[in-house]
Amino acid sequence: MSTRKFRVGLIGGGGIAQAVHIPGWKNLPEVEIVGVADLSAATARKAAALAGANEVFxxxxxxxxxxxxxxxxxxxxxxHTPAVLAALERGLHVICEKPLATSTDEVREMGELADQKKLKLMTAQHQRFTRGAVAAKAWIDAGNLGETYHARVRAMRRAWLPPAPGFIDDKLSGGGPCMDIGVHALDLCLWLMGFPKPVRVSGTSRTMFAKGHDMPNLWGEWDRERYSVEDFAAGFVHFDNGATLVLESAWMCHQEENEELMAQLFGTKGGIKWPDARFSNVVNGTFAQGNLTHPVDVPHPHWNEIAAFYDCVVNHKDSPVPWTETVKVIGILEAVYASAAAGREVVPTV
Ligand SMILES: NC(=O)c1ccc[n+]([C@@H]2O[C@H](COP(=O)([O-])OP(=O)(O)OC[C@H]3O[C@@H](n4cnc5c(N)ncnc54)[C@H](O)[C@@H]3O)[C@@H](O)[C@H]2O)c1
Structure with missing residues (x-):
């Protein structure tokens, strides 16, 4: 019997790789990380040491x-795009951090190549693996929400602006809080809604605080010259089934909470909020509300996401976060920026 393990290569060994991806892979006994590539040799070496990998590039x-x-x-x-395309061309399955890409054209190019080569491609949307998300999804799939006619998505921080160039330089990030944290809450909300097709989007995208010096940042100083993305964006989305969605995303704003990452769905039979999976409805003419608790605790959503990717590859299942869903998430964010630039409602290219 072969003892060959499932062999993984890591591209990018920085913050998120060290904090959660490497521990997630190490949690799977059938897997080994064999190499790490990072533009910084020191980072590649550090990540490889953590991962137990021998090869560094x-x-x-x-x-x-x-x-x-x-x-x-x-x-x-x-x-993301050049690394994902090169890996797919080599015949390798790919899990990639969010956002998979910052344009629908790139998402489609990657997705169509993966499909053509019969390879798995998964966007690392770990919020889908949180306990509240699993509970809310099961409750909705059982028919408790009825028809979703409206949703609210908030990814709003008081003063958590990530200072690294990879986030604040548009050439590296392709967007500010929309692409960083908005993408999490929007993906989660669309997943709970069953991914209806967005047909019209009106958006705004502005830099309200990040170019100035009035707002303190809980993550320290940042390069205001290099800062070239929005620090606030909002959008209003219409779907082909008549449903609507309001999106708000910011790294800095005057609000009491350090961070609010939430999705709220309004249905004809009930309503639900994520992340705490609080539901409300009417039972026998009586108002009812409460918390759903999934019976299985999910201590490490990122680890579960990596385990789900591994499972889909080795057991020939569908990607848990397929590009056909991701393209709608990115299509809405792309349309928010396009609408803000054009000063009018736009039709998303999805
Ligand atoms: N899911 C989450 O909760 C979460 C949290 C943080 C970051 N992220 C995502 O993870 C990605 C990385 O973020 P991070 O916080 O780890 O950033 P980071 O800056 O800490 O690490 C990125 C690493 O990539 C390396 N790199 C850059 N270009 C490269 C290239 N072409 N080839 C090889 N290495 C290259 C850099 O040297 C750096 O070490 C981003 O897409 C971000 O949106 C996701």
Whole structure:
């Protein structure tokens, strides 16, 4: 019997890779991370040491020459597409951090290549693996919400602006809070709504605080010259089934909470809020409300996301976060920016 493990290459060994991806892979006994590629040799070495990997590269093309089964892409947003496409071209399955790409054209290019080569491609939307999300999804799938006619999505921070260039430089990130945290709450909300097709979007995208010095940042100083993304965005979305959605996203704003990451769905039979899975409805003419609690605790949503990717590859299942869903998320965010630039409602390209 073969003892060969499932072999993974890691592209990008920085913050998220070290904090959650490497521990997530190490949690799977059938898996080994064999190599790490990072533009910074020191970062690649540090991540490889954590991962127990022997091979270290500064060019991911060299990593792709190894005998591996899959790659995990953890580089800044704008560097996702070339890494994912190169890995797919090599015949490798791919899990990639969010946002998979910052344009629908790129998402489609990756997705169509994966489909053509019969490879798995998964966007790392770990919020779908949180306890509240699993509970809310099961409750909705059982028919408790009825028809969803409206939703609210908030990804709003008081003063948590990520200072790294990979977030604040548009050339590296392709967007501010919309692409960083808005993408989490929007993906979660659309997943709970069953991914209706967005048909019209009106948006605004502004830099209200990040170019100035009045707002303190809980994550320290940042380069105001290099800052080239929005720090606030909002959008109003119409779907082909008549449903609507309001989206708000900010790294800085005057609100009491340090962070509010939430989705709220309004249905004809009930309503529900994520992340705490609080529901409300009417039972026998009586108002009812409460919390849903999924019986299985989910201590590590990121680890579960990685385990789900591994499971879909080895057991030939569908991708848990397929590109056909991601393209609608990115289509809405792209349309928010396009509407803000054009000063009018736009039709998303999805
Ligand atoms: N899911 C989450 O909760 C979560 C949280 C944080 C970040 N992220 C996402 O993870 C990605 C990385 O973010 P991070 O916080 O780890 O950033 P980071 O800056 O800490 O790490 C990124 C690493 O990628 C390397 N890199 C850049 N371009 C490269 C290239 N072409 N080839 C190889 N290495 C390259 C950099 O040297 C750096 O070490 C981003 O897409 C971000 O949106 C997700």
């Amino acid at each position: 500064t060019d991911f093309h060299d990593l792709l020459k190894l005998d591996i089964d899959a790659v995990d892409v953890c580089v800044p947003n704008k560097a």
